[in-house]
Amino acid sequence: MVDTDVRPPDPLQPDTRQPDPQQPDPRQHVVILGGGFGGIAAARQLDDPSIRVTLIDRRNHHLFQPLLYQVATAGLSAPSIAAPLRQILRKQRNATVLLDEAVDIDLDQRRVQLAHGTLDYDFLIVATGATHAYFGHDDWARYAPGLKTLDDAFTIRRRVLLAFEHAEREDDPARRQAWLNFVVVGGGATGVELAGTLAEIARHTLPREFRRSDPRRANVLLVEAGPRLLPAFAPDLSEKARRQLERLGVEVRTGTAVTAIDGDGVTLGDQPLPARTVLWAAGVAASPLGQKLHMPLDRAGRVQVTPELNLPHHPEVFVVGDLASASQSDGKPVPGVAPAAKQMGRHAALRILARLRGDKAAQPFRYRDDGALATIGRMAAVAQFGRVKFSGLFAWWVWLVAHVYFLIGFRNRLVVLLDWAWAYWTYQRHARIVTGSDELHGKGEALPDEV
Amino acid sequence: MVDTDVRPPDPLQPDTRQPDPQQPDPRQHVVILGGGFGGIAAARQLDDPSIRVTLIDRRNHHLFQPLLYQVATAGLSAPSIAAPLRQILRKQRNATVLLDEAVDIDLDQRRVQLAHGTLDYDFLIVATGATHAYFGHDDWARYAPGLKTLDDAFTIRRRVLLAFEHAEREDDPARRQAWLNFVVVGGGATGVELAGTLAEIARHTLPREFRRSDPRRANVLLVEAGPRLLPAFAPDLSEKARRQLERLGVEVRTGTAVTAIDGDGVTLGDQPLPARTVLWAAGVAASPLGQKLHMPLDRAGRVQVTPELNLPHHPEVFVVGDLASASQSDGKPVPGVAPAAKQMGRHAALRILARLRGDKAAQPFRYRDDGALATIGRMAAVAQFGRVKFSGLFAWWVWLVAHVYFLIGFRNRLVVLLDWAWAYWTYQRHARIVTGSDELHGKGEALPDEV
Numbered sequence: 001m002v003d004t005d006v007r008p009p010d011p012l013q014p015d016t017r018q019p020d021p022q023q024p025d026p027r028q029h030v031v032i033l034g035g036g037f038g039g040i041a042a043a044r045q046l047d048d049p050s051i052r053v054t055l056i057d058r059r060n061h062h063l064f065q066p067l068l069y070q071v072a073t074a075g076l077s078a079p080s081i082a083a084p085l086r087q088i089l090r091k092q093r094n095a096t097v098l099l100d101e102a103v104d105i106d107l108d109q110r111r112v113q114l115a116h117g118t119l120d121y122d123f124l125i126v127a128t129g130a131t132h133a134y135f136g137h138d139d140w141a142r143y144a145p146g147l148k149t150l151d152d153a154f155t156i157r158r159r160v161l162l163a164f165e166h167a168e169r170e171d172d173p174a175r176r177q178a179w180l181n182f183v184v185v186g187g188g189a190t191g192v193e194l195a196g197t198l199a200e201i202a203r204h205t206l207p208r209e210f211r212r213s214d215p216r217r218a219n220v221l222l223v224e225a226g227p228r229l230l231p232a233f234a235p236d237l238s239e240k241a242r243r244q245l246e247r248l249g250v251e252v253r254t255g256t257a258v259t260a261i262d263g264d265g266v267t268l269g270d271q272p273l274p275a276r277t278v279l280w281a282a283g284v285a286a287s288p289l290g291q292k293l294h295m296p297l298d299r300a301g302r303v304q305v306t307p308e309l310n311l312p313h314h315p316e317v318f319v320v321g322d323l324a325s326a327s328q329s330d331g332k333p334v335p336g337v338a339p340a341a342k343q344m345g346r347h348a349a350l351r352i353l354a355r356l357r358g359d360k361a362a363q364p365f366r367y368r369d370d371g372a373l374a375t376i377g378r379m380a381a382v383a384q385f386g387r388v389k390f391s392g393l394f395a396w397w398v399w400l401v402a403h404v405y406f407l408i409g410f411r412n413r414l415v416v417l418l419d420w421a422w423a424y425w426t427y428q429r430h431a432r433i434v435t436g437s438d439e440l441h442g443k444g445e446a447l448p449d450e451v
Numbered sequence: 452m453v454d455t456d457v458r459p460p461d462p463l464q465p466d467t468r469q470p471d472p473q474q475p476d477p478r479q480h481v482v483i484l485g486g487g488f489g490g491i492a493a494a495r496q497l498d499d500p501s502i503r504v505t506l507i508d509r510r511n512h513h514l515f516q517p518l519l520y521q522v523a524t525a526g527l528s529a530p531s532i533a534a535p536l537r538q539i540l541r542k543q544r545n546a547t548v549l550l551d552e553a554v555d556i557d558l559d560q561r562r563v564q565l566a567h568g569t570l571d572y573d574f575l576i577v578a579t580g581a582t583h584a585y586f587g588h589d590d591w592a593r594y595a596p597g598l599k600t601l602d603d604a605f606t607i608r609r610r611v612l613l614a615f616e617h618a619e620r621e622d623d624p625a626r627r628q629a630w631l632n633f634v635v636v637g638g639g640a641t642g643v644e645l646a647g648t649l650a651e652i653a654r655h656t657l658p659r660e661f662r663r664s665d666p667r668r669a670n671v672l673l674v675e676a677g678p679r680l681l682p683a684f685a686p687d688l689s690e691k692a693r694r695q696l697e698r699l700g701v702e703v704r705t706g707t708a709v710t711a712i713d714g715d716g717v718t719l720g721d722q723p724l725p726a727r728t729v730l731w732a733a734g735v736a737a738s739p740l741g742q743k744l745h746m747p748l749d750r751a752g753r754v755q756v757t758p759e760l761n762l763p764h765h766p767e768v769f770v771v772g773d774l775a776s777a778s779q780s781d782g783k784p785v786p787g788v789a790p791a792a793k794q795m796g797r798h799a800a801l802r803i804l805a806r807l808r809g810d811k812a813a814q815p816f817r818y819r820d821d822g823a824l825a826t827i828g829r830m831a832a833v834a835q836f837g838r839v840k841f842s843g844l845f846a847w848w849v850w851l852v853a854h855v856y857f858l859i860g861f862r863n864r865l866v867v868l869l870d871w872a873w874a875y876w877t878y879q880r881h882a883r884i885v886t887g888s889d890e891l892h893g894k895g896e897a898l899p900d901e902v
Contacts, residue, residue: 060612060613078882084883087660095662099613099620100620162550169549211547418865418866
């Protein structure tokens with residue numbers, strides 16, 4: 001019967017439940033906010049039955065963000081780069097995952113206010129990351145979606161694919177071309193990846209499939225306000241990235257500021273450019289939860305932490321990942337990349353374990369730079385490992401191997417490799433499906449004509 | 452420069468465009484409405500350069516609907532069972548795909564009114580299929596989503612996964628159990644598949660991952676108003692399906708009518724059952740486009756066609772697939788299944804080609820029954836090939852091989868097989884990600900608490 005009676009669990013299987021949550025648990029309680037690279041690394045490091053760990057995220061999955069642009073450009077399906085947080089931590093019996101959102105933090109009471117209830121902690125690790133920012137132009141968000149979540153990726157995929165569909169249906173040449181003009185704002189790694197892949201789609205994936213319009217007439221423009229692409233890399237690699245992008249068919253404009261974005265396109269300085277598809281890869285702002293810590297924030301909203309990664313007067317509260325403003329030993333800031341977030345998460349967890357053992361000595365965080373990689377498109381990438389720099393096909397292979405290796409879970413790696421091998425040989429991109437509420441004529445919302 | 456100038460196509464590649472669509476094309480024009488099994492089969496059969504074909508669909512992908520329940524239950528990713536219509540027809544040079552929606556048909560003028568423009572035809576094949584129906588209870592749709600599109604599948608996946616998350620967060624035993632009660636309405640193939648898979652998820656996939664609630668306390672109830680499950684199969688197979696479902700942990704109630712559905716659960720007769728997750732697999736209604744043909748419709752809204760599958764006074768207009776009400780030679784109706792839609796689509800195309808050759812002799816459609824298969828869950832299925840009937844593990848293998856074989860495209864088949872092999876050995880379901888606008892706390896819409 002389906003009712004409120006409780007059917008006893010199958011006696012053949014072990015009971016998976018922990019003691020009644022109403023009963024007080026005497027163990028020290030570590031609360032982790034955020035299931036990204038920093039939060040997951042911390043949770044795994046805290047695999048110790050003498051403490052209990054609660055991981056809070058408002059999404060049910062960990063996302064392998066370095067490959068999110070592949071979902072946005074229809075090369076990978078979402079499940080290939082996302083794994084349920086519960087699945088990742090299922091064997092770690094001291095860890096509980098809750099789908100919820102932290103809305104406030106009471107440092108004095110050591111209590112997190114969630115959207116559904118509260119949670120007391122002995123130690124807190126805040127790892128809620130960053131989101132994209134529009135530098136005070138929040139009205140641009142509607143026209144130029146950014147890329148931080150799977151839903152963002154679906155929005156971009158939908159708009160890119162529908163732009164070519166609109167072009168196919170459009171008889172007026174100027175209006176058709178506006179659907180074939182793509183502008184990517186921001187010349188960091190995400191912008192470079194998006195622009196290179198868009199050019200590949202237009203030139204190689206789609207041409208044979210359209211009868212009235214020609215996808216090869218698509219223009220992909222990458223705009224960067226600063227003087228060069230990929231500012232985190234050495235200047236000669238920036239130049240190589242630019243040349244590789246241009247070879248793929250991308251037009252690159254550095255030193256160019258976007259002054260307006262609306263439904264018709266972008267304005268560069270005072271020059272309007274018609275483009276129905278604009279993608280935002282320019283600004284990053286730390287999670288607004290950082291403001292709840294009442295600590296000094298830097299310009300990007302990040303929390304200034306001690307060398308040990310905790311709050312100055314709260315050694316029990318750590319901030320890791322993109323939300324933390326931390327410095328390397330040479331004074332340079334720790335970069336906002338996945339390896340740094342992982343290292344910080346592990347460091348915070350190790351400091352907590354040390355303190356529980358009674359070790360009070362301060363142990364500053366040291367960032368180990370494992371090098372930087374950025375892919376540009378088909379068989380093109382740049383790589384920088386200390387003083388070793390290279391680019392082109394070999395860098396692309398290194399990038400591919402590194403990214404597949406770091407994807408969580410064997411199954412994902414295998415399927416991702418197959419997807420890529422298939423896409424490489426056929427130029428096909430298998431995830432080219434349009435779904436969601438602004439689908440053409442779908443769900444009563446006819447977005448693409450207006451946007 | 453990105454502007455309205457048109458960049459010439461790369462001269463190294465062949466021009467893919469056809470003659471200017473503004474110029475009249477002297478060839479006979481076949482318009483196909485709908486890119487499902489019927490429409491795609493017709494388009495492929497019409498691969499003849501002496502005619503031109505235009506396929507209209509409001510979605511950009513063909514969907515392998517028999518496996519849609521696997522997307523709804525997080526076993527497969529959406530791209531594994533969907534292929535872009537353009538990709539399917541990319542090598543067929545006489546076929547154009549347009550993403551649009553037919554809103555009216557003028558039989559006298561031989562013209563289709565689209566959401567964006569009009570299209571004149573010499574022959575028309577209407578293959579817009581069916582959707583789910585709530586028997587006059589459209590208000591139930593909000594609480595009990597059906598399963599016809601990928602967006603439907605995402606909605607079901609989201610609600611099922613979030614129900615377990617709510618249960619984990621809920622301390623009140625009665626409210627927790629309401630989140631763990633699942634009701635599937637309708638005992639046809641879709642209902643049986645959904646119920647069996649839900650039981651598998653609750654008993655095998657999730658238990659180790661929750662700490663406060665026990666997913667094995669989930670109740671899955673399958674309700675069917677008629678006297679038996681799977682009415683399209685022989686009665687002894689219905690009984691076998693029931694027993695296999697019960698072995699998987701599903702409670703089956705036949706001869707039971709649902710009288711109400713709301714946010715608290717369902718009412719069976721006059722007995723209310725609390726259940727926060729209700730899935731609808733009960734009713735099918737033909738596409739509303741059938742009403743635009745001004746022909747007699749049957750009870751399910753399907754169009755009565757001649758034995759040749761065209762409209763009585765319009766031999767140039769064919770109706771195929773789930774929208775057509777056609778009879779077999781023994782008077783029994785042609786069933787609403789994928790093989791029938793394919794056969795009807797091919798028949799309509801062959802009749803058009805024959806008439807263009809001057810062959811006016813009537814050629815009635817004959818449905819070839821290749822047998823019926825329904826899967827029930829892990830290693831359980833029923834099969835019926837003429838007088839040969841079997842069930843259990845062997846039927847499940849036949850079902851698996853048949854469905855992988857018929858999936859369009861080699862790549863999909865391989866990845867689907869890998870997904871299944873992986874799921875089989877590990878009980879894991881790799882597509883367990885929650886996305887979309889009613890995500891918990893996401894996009895300002897906190898659906899699951901209300902629904």
